[in-house]
C-alpha cells in the first residue's frame with residue numbers, strides 16, 4: 001500500500017504518516033462571482049476577495065469516481081466546491097473541514113479503491129460547484145448590494161446585514177419590500193443605484209416598500225414606490241381580475257377564504273349592498289361567482305373607486321353595479337337589499353344604521369358583519385394557547401349576542417315593527433394579534449309578522 005505524492009522523489013508512506021504537512025493548489029481561473037469566503041452572517045455567503053483554503057483528498061483520476069461516491073456516502077464530500085483536475089492525471093476532491101481521518105484514508109485506499117494512492121491537501125480558492133453557484137434571490141441581493149456598497153467605498157457591517165430585506169411580496173413585476181429593511185442612513189448614499197440593484201437581484205422591474213397600513217379611514221397602505229413609474233398591479237384570484245394602485249389602495253391577502261366563501265354563496269336574483277367595497281374584494285365575487293343580480297358598492301377612497309371601476313369593466317360586470325362614491329352613512333338608498341356586506345375592520349359598527357335602512361322591509365335579509373373581537377381573558381392556570389380554545393369562542397359569542405340585540409333594536413327603530421335576528425354563522429378570518437380575532441358574523445334579519 002502506498003500513499004501518493006506528486007513529487008517523483010516522494011517515497012511510499014504508512015498510514016501513520018498521513019499527518020504530513022498539507023500542500024496547496026492554487027486555482028488559476030478564479031470564479032467570477034468571487035464569493036468564496038464564507039462569512040456566516042445570517043447563514044448566507046458573503047463575497048470577499050480573500051484567499052480561502054479548502055481541505056481535499058488527492059487521488060488518481062481513474063479512482064476519483066469511487067472516492068467521490070464513498071466520500072458522499074459517509075457525508076464528508078464538500079458539495080459546495082468542484083473537484084479539481086491536476087496536471088499528471090490526479091484529482092482533488094474537496095472534503096469538509098476536520099472530517100478526514102486516518103481510518104477513512106485507509107478505507108479509501110484498501111476497500112473503496114484498492115491500489116489507489118491518497119493524499120490530504122488544501123485547494124486554494126476552489127471553484128464553486130454548480131449547485132452552490134445557484135443562489136437564492138436573498139443571496140443574490142446580498143452579494144449585489146455588498147458589491148455596490150464596496151464600489152462606493154462604504155463599509156459592510158453587521159448593522160447593514162441585519163437591515164437587508166427578509167421578506168417581500170411579489171405583484172407581477174413589482175416587488176414590495178417589508179417595512180423593516182433599508183432603514184440605515186448609509187443606504188441613502190447609494191441613491192437610485194441601490195433600488196436598481198435590489199430590483200434586478202429579485203427579478204423585478206419595479207420596487208416599493210411597505211409601511212404601516214394607516215388608520216385614516218381609507219386604510220391607506222402607506223406603500224412607497226422606490227423604482228418604477230407607477231404602482232398599478234394586477235392579481236387574478238378565483239378567476240377574478242383585480243387591478244389597483246398598490247401605493248393608494250390596500251390589498252388584503254388574508255381575506256382570501258372569505259372571498260372564496262362569498263363566491264360560493266348562491267345569491268341569484270339578490271340585490272347586495274357592499275358598504276365598504278374597496279377595489280371590489282367582495283363586490284366582484286358576489287357578481288362574478290355568487291350570481292347576485294345587482295350590487296350597490298359604497299366607497300369613499302377615490303383611488304379605490306377608480307380601481308373598482310376598472311375591475312368591474314375587466315370582469316365584464318359593470319352593468320350590474322352602481323358605485324356610490326362617498327361616505328356610506330350619507331347613502332340615500334333604503335329598502336333594497338337582500339344582503340349587506342359590512343367589511344370594515346376593526347369594526348363595521350358605524351355601518352349598522354345604514355345596513356338596517358337598506359335591508360328590504362318586507363322580507364329582510366342577511367348581514368355579513370366583520371369585526372375584530374378582543375378575546376383577552378383566561379382562567380387561572382390557563383396558558384395563552386388555552387385562551388384560543390376556550391375564551392376565544394366565548395368572546396366571539398358574547399360579541400355576536402350583543403350585535404343580534406343591537407341590530408334588532410335598530411331595525412325596529414327604522415321600521416317601526418319587530419324583527420328577529422339570528423346568528424347563521426360565526427367564523428374567524430384571521431388573528432390580528434395574540435388576543436384579537438377578525439371574525440365574520442352572518443346575521444339573519446327577518447321582520448316578524450305584525451299581530
Ligand SMILES: C[S@@+](CC[C@H](N)C(=O)[O-])C[C@H]1O[C@@H](n2cnc3c(N)ncnc32)[C@H](O)[C@@H]1O
Nearest residue numbers: 217218252276278281299300301326327328343
Ligand atoms: C378594509 S377595506 C375593505 C375592503 C374589503 N371589504 C376587504 O375586506 O378586503 C375598507 C374600505 O372601506 C372604505 N370605507 C371606510 N369607511 C367608509 C365609509 N364611511 N364610507 C365609504 N367607504 C368607507 C375604505 O376606504 C376602504 O377602502
